[in-house]
Amino acid sequence: MTKLQKKETFADAKVMVICMITYSTLENVTKQELFDAFMLSFQGFRITTETTYESFCEMLEHRNYDAAISIGAFDSETGELVSYVLNSMLERDIKTAYDILTGTIPRYRRRGISRTIFEKMKLLLQQNEVKIYTTTVLKNNSEALGLYLSVGFSIKNEVVNTITTPKGSREVFEYEIVMNV
Secondary structure (H helix, E strand, O other): OOOEEEEEEEEEEEEEEEEEEEEEEEOOOOHHHHHHHHHHOOOOHHHHHHHHHHHHHHOOOOHHHHHHHOEEEEEEEOEEEEEEEEEEEOOOOOEEEEEEEEOOOHOOOOOHHHHHHHHHHHHHHOOOOOOEEEEEEEEOOHHHEEEEEEOOOOEEEEEEEEEEEEEEEEEEEEEEEEOOO
């Protein structure tokens, strides 16, 4: 996938900053860079206090993370990974991709970056002959659910999953959502 640029305007206090965002697949991004972006994008959430670099890497391996079908948005001035969608392929009768993890660093939110990633993701998945794109989203995460629904996902059903971290296990209530690609 070629790198594409989009001008984004960011309001930072009283100063207007123009920033170029570059989008690309994640083959050249290290797990450390992914982890750093994850920690920044989920700061203030319980999950970051329970996740170590090692457990993050184990999660990527367990879920069969595939950088070639994952997309990130980069601040072209700093090179920082500011938003991402990490995907894997699922073993199913119909070629299906799974969104393992999606996040955006807070100061880059509400700029259309995630929406643009999903537009590019749909094209990338079509190029890879994927027919179904699926994920789960916490029922109480209305912002994430709203984003997913606005880019073409629909709610398939409600599920209860158990999350296990180094600090223990707990049940989470989620929606399974799907998109035809």
